Amino acid sequence: MNISMMPAAVINGLMFGAIYALVALGLTLIYGVLHIINFAHGAMLMLALYATFYLFKFAGIDPYVALIFVVPGSYVFGYSIYRWGIGKLSHGKDQNILLITLGLSIVFENAAQFFFSADQQTINLSYSYESIDLGFVFLSLPKVISFFASLVICLLLWVLMATTDLGKAIRAVAKERKGARLVGINVENIFAITYGIGIACLGAAGCLLLPSFYVDPFTGNIFVIIAFTIVVLGGMGSIVGALVGGFIIGVTESLGGLFLGESLGQIGISLIFILILVFRPTGLFGAKQ
């Protein structure tokens, strides 16, 4: 093992960690407000990737330009799915929501296989192989763009949650549903809006990921386990936690691969998961119950 590769590995870890953070952001937001684990998260990431892919294939829309279509589209999709699907079918019971989201993931994955086939799809952009030379590492341009875009999206979401009336309403519902209802907040609508925002984050992740990755009907599952780990690490419901957790997991994965090999290196992620559960179950930035 060459120690001189460590700085490069850390930077690569941070680059990929930003994408992890974006995937985890939607998950943590949905958990923070709805108090449910969205088992359809991976499947919805896959749908966002397909949306980006087909916009590129049929309309020639660059994945980064596609953000302006895919993010609002994902929001509308998420809002609708919750408002007229999950919310109605769950009858207010959290365990029903778990089962419904699990069912949705199966339906989405199989529908994708039926309609889009199981082919692994990639896109070839003119700048896919452009890179920035830092002297000790080449940073691929798509990953650099993804990194900064993820930071901006996290910042925007934080501003939304901290400074707007909608953000206040979401936080109110997250902390005290009954109280929020009593002061006139439409709780069901806030649930659907939050779910929509969570899925919109996945829309953004799909656009940012596709230039350097691929999509098939099961791609989402590759990222969703990592996202769950990040949510636990950062603290359930914490935006800052998702971002920091994404970076920590990205760097851990990268250094683990470097020191222990790509196969065994994954053990670092599992170790963090266990340590957090034992020593700080609320996560790094999670509120104590």
Added chain:
Amino acid sequence: MSKKVTKSGVSRRKFVAGTAAGAAALATSNLGFPHIARAADPVKIGLIHPATGFLAYPGGQLRYGCQMAINDINKAGGIKSLGGAMIEAMLGDSQTKPQIGAAEVEKMNEAGVHAITGCYQSAVGLAATAAAAKYGIPFSIDVGVSDKLVTRGLTNVFRMADGYGRIAKDAAANLGAINKAAGSPAKTVVIVHEESEFGSGTARLMNKLLGEQGLTVAETIKHANPTRNFDNVALRIKAMKADIVMPINYPGEYVLLARTLRQQKVDFLASYSVLGGGFNFKFVNDLPEVAENMIDVNHWYDPRSAAGQALRKRVEADGKFFTFEVYLAYNSIRFLADGFERAGSTDHAKVNAALAASTIDPLFMPYGPTKMVNGQNVGSRAVAIQAQKGDVQVISPAEIASAKPVFPRPKA
């Protein structure tokens, strides 16, 4: 309430329950009841492939190839020695997991399967063939390169295509030859392989064989399935300045690694994969700049063969890529159908005997009639192929080569 008891002292309820259990046991066992289909009864062939999960694409290609062969055979009159019996496919999904593959065999056996083909992953094939061996069900490996599949003394397991033992030997010898022809510029090789039986087994063999060609294995890097990011692997390859990169992995990781090496501007003389899961017309079509000059040693059809060209046209007319999975699966079904034809029976033992004596012509493959030795077709062989100018060319062996190797690859 009083129980009704027969004269023998057995209650009617117990008698009914016992009879039902006995009938069920007889129906599900093979003891004393050979599987002999009546005239025109369908011949059931089980297809076990990864239809879902990260290998769903090659799994789908295999299933497509099998179904294409079944349709062709049925259109041509079915199994004539069985009164024109039609072949019926029983679909199974291994979900990429060995235990699920074995469970599919159990389910198919209960449903009266006459033969099975599968399973793409060697690890799944090992579990599934072991399960099939309990019942003697004829099992043709369509894709699965571990030599353990055919060296465990299972008389019901057959493989038309080559295993990794022979392929690794050919791959090492061919690499040695093209390196020597170019003045031996390559000295070191880095092997990047997936972690299951296919990748690990092939990598072990290559480690032994490359030394005989004057090449040193600088490092062997194992990775998980699926892998999200190959940046670190690229960094390590770059740091060790290896001359040859040798990927041995499944499609998703194969393509991701190739893209990452290009993104990280890793300099090497050639990418020379062995059984590279992602090297096919689709890869060359989707990412031509990445694929250009990459070499792979793999199962491949004979491009000079009219039957091969005709099949390729049919597959492409269906909007599919003519990947090796399609034609190996197609041949696997032909092989089984020929076994039923010559056995004139669906009895497992008779079909296994017929398959063991098979001399079927592999049609569009670059080798002659089948000759089974302990379940392995010893006549088969893989070829070396290279992406050149947006197409795939055969570069070795010389007698079927369509182009000369480009080695070392030109500097970008």
